[in-house]
Amino acid sequence: MLLKKVDPRALKDNPDRSRRTKSTSQADALLLATIKLVGILQPPVIVPEQGGGNGYLIEVGHRRVKQAIAAGLDEIEVLEVEVSDDHGAMRSMIENVAREPLNPVDQWRGIERLVVLGWTEEAIAAALGLAPRRVRQLRLFGSVLPAMLDHMAKGDMPNEQQLRTIAAAPVDDQKEVWKKYKPSKDDPKVTWWNVSNALTKTRMYAKHASFDDELARAYGIEWVEDLFGPADEDGRYTTNVEAFLGAQQEWMTNHLPKRGVIAEVNSWGEPILPPKAERVYGKAGKSDRIAMYLDRNGTVQSVAYRMPAPKKAQGNGTSPAGDAAETPTGRPDVTRRGIGMIGDFRTDALHEALSRAPIANDTLMALLVLALAGRNITIASGTSDDVYGFARMDRHAVRLIGQDGKLGFDEDTLQQAARGALIEVLSCRENRSDSGIVARIAGEAIGADAFLPNMGTEEFLSCLSRPALEGSCKDTPVLPRPRVKETRAALVAHFTDGRFVHPSALFAPDSAALANWLAKHEAVAEDEQEEPHTELQDCDSGAEAQGDDAEQFREAA
Structure with a gap:
């Protein structure tokens, strides 16, 4: 065996080497960084080339030679050995298999030794090809009880979350917990979950804080970096829970909206x-x-x-009645809270459909007529200047007026203005903004059911009676449970990644309510037909003045 210096570029790869799989870019970067800072610690092994050649083959250390060339080294030390009978096959296998990487505890001990010798964390990270954050993580082992470290070095390691909790706890607390949960002859393994759980303290994270650094200082909050958390997140935290909550309360008080x-x-x-x-x-x-x-x-x-x-006082002393109000004989399928939620869901779905769903022009005109029949609409003429809901309609009307003060628009502008006006008017909410049955007819016409959200949630399902809840299990693998809350929990879990819409939330109105509404308004329409339509007569006279445009003028009227 001869130690000598050679130009790494003069060495040839062994075609029969054991490691054929290409190494990762991270491993190559680590080796390159180490060679640049401290050189090659273990010389590659070479053998003379056989078959008349006068060069050398690399038997062990192909990656070291490759990264030495990448580092720009002119010479490296190598060990020249005689050619073995198996052409170095066993030496190559031992080189790649017999090594055991350092466990985290030994890595920490080695890093601490380097720190004592004057190495900085940044220099250590560069030499070992590690992130500085990882070096700081390993140095947290210095906060772990030595008895725990000795046990961890044997290979019984906690997971990262448990290690983070242990390292953050005071050493005195670790001693007390270790006395209770340290291994015994009968059970040499440690249940690290018990250890970390006993040392757990409530943490309040900076990423959840709404207050700024000035308010944090005022409450005496000192942030601690969570080195085991994700590198791309703010891992700062504090265990001073009372101060954190107090600062949050003050922030809410200072930023509370009107009312x-x-x-x-x-x-x-x-x-x-x-x-x-x-x-x-x-x-x-x-x-x-x-x-x-x-x-x-x-x-x-x-x-x-x-x-x-607020309810208006009734002159005859009777209570106000809603649409087809009835005295229920038992619990309804959906509570009043659930009906209010449905109104919100329907309104949002209807507005979403009016914004995004394809609507033909003739359907749009029909919807505008329907909207004017909504019970949340007040139509006034003359001197009335307090017309509910029409003040905000001006912004849609302005889009249809040209710079010359006359109607001037293209089809797209008209579509957008009409959709915006319908969104302002149509509503299913349980208050004065409720448009009544016309909003449900409009929603069904434009497919607003497809925009309803998933109602398979704890909030909504808790508004259903037991028969209605068990009826919701139909067409699902969920079977009714003996207890209502168990059935509800099973449905919530089933619809977590799916979608459930209660039949009562669909837009199509029931046939009885629709028939009553039609009968009521058809009677009004018949009464109006018996009287002459002076407005249309005026339009006819105007149409004659327009010549060939008479028919179009009449249709517009």
């Missing part, structure tokens, strides 16, 4: 709204209010809600 409230939460983490408030599960309207609260992670959340409209 907003800060709500407490119940045992399920849901906000407690004011009495008689109805939660808005769709898009919040201008008249809706906002409640802000802190969830279980300490994150500021907000929900919209609306208060019921």
Whole structure:
């Protein structure tokens, strides 16, 4: 065996080497960084070329030679050995198989030794081809109880989450927990979950904080970097829970919207709204209010809600009656809260369909006529200047007026203006904005059912009676359970990645309600037909003045 220096470019690859699979780019980068900083620690093994050649073949160390060339080295040290009977096959196998990588504890001990010798974390990371964050992670082993480290070095390692919890705990706490859960002769393995669970402290993360650094300093919050968390996320945290929640409360107080409230939460983490408030599960309207609260992670959340409209006093002392109000003989299939949720879902789906679904021009004209028949529409003429809902219609009408003050638009502009006007008018919400049955007819006409959200959620299914809930199991593999909440939980789990729409939420109105509505309005239409239509007569006279455009003028009227 002879140690000598050679030009790595003069060495030839052994065609019979053991490692044929191409190494990863990360492994090559690690080896290159090491060679650049500290050189080749173990010389490659070479043998004289056989068959009349005068060169050398690489028997062991092909990657080292390749990366030495990449590093620009003119010479490297190599070990020249005699050609073996098996052409170096066993030496090549031992070189690649017999090595055992350092476990994390030994890596930490080696890093600490380098730090004592004057190496910085950045220099160590560059020499070993590691990220500086990984070097800092390994140095956290210095915060682990030595008795735990000795056991981990034997190969019984906790997972990353458990190790993070252990390293963050004070050493005195680790000693007490280790006395209880350390291995015994009968059970040499450690249940690391028990150890980490006993050392767990509630953490509040900076990524969940709404307050700024100034408010954090005012509350004495000191952030600690979570080195085991994802590298692309803000891993800072604090265990000072009271200070974190206090800063969040102050931020909510300073940023509370007009007429907003800060709500407490119940045992399920849901906000407690004011009495008689109805939660808005769709898009919040201008008249809706906002409640802000802190969830279980300490994150500021907000929900919209609306208060019921004040009831008008009745002159005859009777209570106001809705459309076809009936006294229920038992619990209805859907509670009042569920009906309100359906109204929100329908309205959002209807507006989404009006924005995105294809609508023919003739259908659009029919919808505009329907919309004017909605019960949330007030049509006035003359001196009335308080027309509900029409103030915001001006922005749609303006789009149809040209610079000369006359009607001027293209088909696309007309379509967009008509759609916008319908969105302003049509609503299924359970308040004054409810358009009534015409909104449901319009929604069915444009396929708004396809835009309804998944109702297979805990919030909505809790609004169903037991028969209605069990009826929702139809066409699913879910079978009714003895307890209602078990059936509901099974349906929620089933529809997590699917979609469920309760039949009562579909837009198509039931035949009885539709027949009553048609009968009521057809009677009004018959009465109007008995009287002369002076408006159309005026249009006819105007049409004569237009010459050949008479027919078009009459149709427009």
